[in-house]
Amino acid sequence: AYYWDWSRHLDWGYLSKPPMVAWMIGGSTWLLGSSPFGVRFPAVLLGTLGLWCLYGLGRRFYGPRVGFWAVVLSAATPGNCALNLIMTIDAPLMLFWSFSLYGLWRSVEDSGRHPFWWMMTAFAVGLGLLSKQSMLGFPALLPVFLWASRKDRHLLRGPWPYLFVLFSLMFLVPVVWWNFRHDWATLHHTAHYFEHVKGGVGLSLLPFLKLLGTQLGVLSPLTWILMIVVGVAGLRHLCRRDRREVFLLVFGVLPLLGIFLLSLRQKVHGNWPGPVYSALAVLLAAWAVGALPQGPRLSGWRSLFRPAWVTGALLSILAYVLPFLLLATPLSGSRLDPTVRVRGWRELGTRIGTMKEAILPGDRGFIASPRRQVVSELAFYIPGQPQVFRWPPHKGSSPTQYEIWPPPSGGSDAEALLVIEAKRGLPKNVHSSFEQVRPVGEVSVPLGPEKNRLFKVYRGSGLLRWPSIK
Numbered sequence: 348a349y350y351w352d353w354s355r356h357l358d359w360g361y362l363s364k365p366p367m368v369a370w371m372i373g374g375s376t377w378l379l380g381s382s383p384f385g386v387r388f389p390a391v392l393l394g395t396l397g398l399w400c401l402y403g404l405g406r407r408f409y410g411p412r413v414g415f416w417a418v419v420l421s422a423a424t425p426g427n428c429a430l431n432l433i434m435t436i437d438a439p440l441m442l443f444w445s446f447s448l449y450g451l452w453r454s455v456e457d458s459g460r461h462p463f464w465w466m467m468t469a470f471a472v473g474l475g476l477l478s479k480q481s482m483l484g485f486p487a488l489l490p491v492f493l494w495a496s497r498k499d500r501h502l503l504r505g506p507w508p509y510l511f512v513l514f515s516l517m518f519l520v521p522v523v524w525w526n527f528r529h530d531w532a533t534l535h536h537t538a539h540y541f542e543h544v545k546g547g548v549g550l551s552l553l554p555f556l557k558l559l560g561t562q563l564g565v566l567s568p569l570t571w572i573l574m575i576v577v578g579v580a581g582l583r584h585l586c587r588r589d590r591r592e593v594f595l596l597v598f599g600v601l602p603l604l605g606i607f608l609l610s611l612r613q614k615v616h617g618n619w620p621g622p623v624y625s626a627l628a629v630l631l632a633a634w635a636v637g638a639l640p641q642g643p644r645l646s647g648w649r650s651l652f653r654p655a656w657v658t659g660a661l662l663s664i665l666a667y668v669l670p671f672l673l674l675a676t677p678l679s680g681s682r683l684d685p686t687v688r689v690r691g692w693r694e695l696g697t698r699i700g701t702m703k704e705a706i707l708p709g710d711r712g713f714i715a716s717p718r719r720q721v722v723s724e725l726a727f728y729i730p731g732q733p734q735v736f737r738w739p740p741h742k743g744s745s746p747t748q749y750e751i752w753p754p755p756s757g758g759s760d761a762e763a764l765l766v767i768e769a770k771r772g773l774p775k776n777v778h779s780s781f782e783q784v785r786p787v788g789e790v791s792v793p794l795g796p797e798k799n800r801l802f803k804v805y806r807g808s809g810l811l812r813w814p815s816i817k
Contacts, residue, residue: 348386348692348720348723348724348726348727349719349720349723349748350368350369350372350434350435350436351372351376351381351386351434351723351727352722352723352726352727352748353366353368353369353372353748354369354370354372354373354376355373355734356369356752357369357370357373358525359521359522359524359525360521360522360525360526360529360533361533361748361751362532362533362536362746362747362748362750362751363533363536363537363748364436364479364480364533365436365476365477365478365479365480365522366477366521366522367436367439367474367477367478367479368434368435368436368438368439368478371389371393371434371439372386372389372434374389375388375389381727381732386434387432387433387434388434389434389438389439390430390431390432390433390434390435390438391431391432393431393438393439393441393442394427394430394431394438394441394442395431396442396446397441397442397445397446397625398418398421398422400442400445400446400448400449401414401417401418401421401445401625401628401629402414402415402417402418403449404417404445404448404449404452404625404629405417405418405628405629405632405633407449407452407453407456408452408591408595408629408633409591409629409632409633409636409638409639410638412636412638413629413632413633413636413638414629414632415632416632416635416636416656417628417629417631417632418628419632419656419660420570420628420631420632420655420656420659421624421625421628422663423567423570423656423657423659423660423663424565424566424567424570424659424662424663425564425565425566425567425659425662425663425665425666426565426566426621427663428663428666428667429666430621436478436479437479437618437621439474439475439478439479440475440478440479440481440482440621440622441621441622441625443471443472443474443475443478443482444475444482444485444622444625445622445625446468446471447468447471447472447475447485448598448625448626450464450467450468450471451464451468451489452594453467453468454468454507454511455493455496455499455502458499458501458502462507465507465510465511466511466514468511468515469510469511469512469514469515470514470515472485472486472511472515472518473514473515473516473517473518473519474518476515476516476518476519476522477518477519477522480537481619481622482622484602484622485598485622486511486512486515486516488597488598488601488602489508489511489512490503490508491597491601492593492594492597492598493508495585495586495593495597496586496590496593496594497586497587497590498590499590529751532746532751536746550611550612551611551612551613552611554610554611554612554613554614554615555607555610555611557610557614557617558606558607558610558615558617558620559607561617562617562620565617566624566659567655567658567659567662568658569651569654569655569658569659570631570655570656570658570659572651572655573631573648573651573652573655574599574624574627574628574630574631575603576645576648577630577631577634577639577645577648578596578599578600578603578627578630579600580644580645581595581596581600581630582596582600582601592630592639594626595626595627595629595630595633596626596630598623598625598626599623599624599625599626599627599630600623600627600630602620602623603620603623603627606619606620606623631652634649635649635652669685669686670686673686673795674795677795677796678795679794679795679796679798680793680794680795680796680798680799681795681798684794684795687794687795688720690792690794690795690800691792691793691794691800692724692725692727692728692792693728694792694793695724695725695728695790695792695800695802696724696725696727696728696729696730697728697729697730698790698792699714699725699729699764699766699790699802699804700728700729700730700731702764702787702788702790702804703729703764706764706787706806707762707764707806711762712761712762712763712764713733713734713735713736713755713761713762713763713764714729714733714735714736714763714764714765714766715735715736715737715738715755715763715764715765715766716735716737716738716765716766716767716768717737717738717739717740717767717768717771717774718737718740718768718771719737719747719749721766721768722735722736722737722749723735725766736749736754736755737749737750738765738774738777738814739774739776739813739814739815739816740774740776740816741774741775741776741816742814742815742816742817743816744816746816750816754813755810755813756810757810757811757812757813758809758810759782759809760809761809761810762806762807762808762809762810763781763806763807763810764787764804764805764806764807765777765784765804765805765806765807766790766802766804767802767803767804767805768800768801768802769789769801769802769803770801773803773805776814777805777807779811780807780810780811780812780813780814781807781808781809781810781811782808782809782811783807783808783809784805784806784807784808785805785806786803786804786805786806787804787805787806788803788804789801789802789803789804790802790804
């Protein structure tokens with residue numbers, strides 16, 4: 348819902364991410380309507396195309412059998428279920444990364460003599476850069492592959508790898524321009540991801556273990572373990588291996604190891620390694636069908652391949668049916684319910700919309716709430732989908748995209764309906780920002796047996812000033 352709200356304010360950039368996700372949601376909802384189906388449809392389409400690219404890569408490397416099993420390994424994972432159902436920045440990233448893998452291999456396969464695939468790949472990488480900043484890792488890995496592959500090392504002396512990088516980076520020009528006009532907002536926002544790297548040399552095992560647990564759950568334990576075993580074994584004598592294997596190892600194992608090393612210094616989000624599993628899926632599929640010999644020490648591991656993808660498939664099915672199964676259990680709506688964050692918003696929006704029409708009918712007044720998720724969910728589910736503002740909770744709080752957009756105008760006739768989560772309480776700056784603030788009711792949204800999400804609603808009259816978080 349947050350990214351959907353972006354799509355109603357199309358721009359060249361946004362506070363935390365490049366603009367692709369907003370552009371895609373905007374186009375989809377323009378065609379299909381501003382509904383959950385309209386918002387989520389791009390994720391389904393992108394995921395399907397991404398699996399097709401993965402099949403093409405596996406088929407081009409080792410034949411259709413490897414392409415088929417690479418798709419099975421990727422599709423039969425709980426993470427793929429979420430990726431292709433929830434429209435986030437990772438959906439377009441995964442497609443453009445997978446296509447870039449295919450296109451780059453086509454570029455170097457014929458010794459780089461034809462520019463078509465270089466330009467096509469650069470175009471895909473550019474679109475990936477407009478989707479998520481982590482796409483920068485792709486052009487950074489290109490020289491590593493060309494150096495490690497003896498057959499392709501000569502391409503470093505030609506122009507195409509450098510033109511490829513230059514052309515792909517040109518897609519960042521509008522994003523840089525947007526940041527220049529907004530005081531480099533994205534750079535300031537993303538800097539906190541790496542703030543722990545700046546100071547000291549200490550290591551922390553907890554983020555590493557959290558990342559490890561996340562990956563085991565996202566891919567399924569056996570699939571992830573087999574990928575690591577086969578991938579790490581392949582790093583031995585890397586430069587002596589077949590160029591296809593070198594390609595998959597450089598774009599799969601090396602960045603994955605880098606992310607895990609980074610997790611020893613700071614918190615790493617569980618979706619960061621997502622793109623590297625495309626190459627690892629092809630690598631594991633090739634090893635499993637015997638197209639990639641790894642010596643007798645790994646031959647015994649092949650018996651785990653079938654249990655790995657079967658387990659992944661079962662976990663994927665469970666991921667799809669879990670929301671419905673939980674409804675019939677006491678866990679529904681509790682902290683152990685992984686779907687609790689997406690429950691109850693439609694009812695909340697409907698009830699807040701009814702309350703708004705009763706208290707501040709028509710275009711009179713505005714609605715605000717301090718938390719980003721509540722703001723975006725209200726904007727989506729209130730009838731008519733009005734603009735909802737984020738009330739700045741306090742100075743020093745983390746900024747959101749809502750602080751980039753202009754606040755509502757004030758004045759003695761400006762009125763607001765403030766929707767506040769009961770457990771968080773009314774921000775202290777509310778009373779000093781209005782001439783009068785008074786409670787007007789409560790909204791309790793049921794989440795499960797004897798569990799609910801409670802909101803308190805206040806009416807603010809006479810907006811004196813809009814608080815700042817700076």
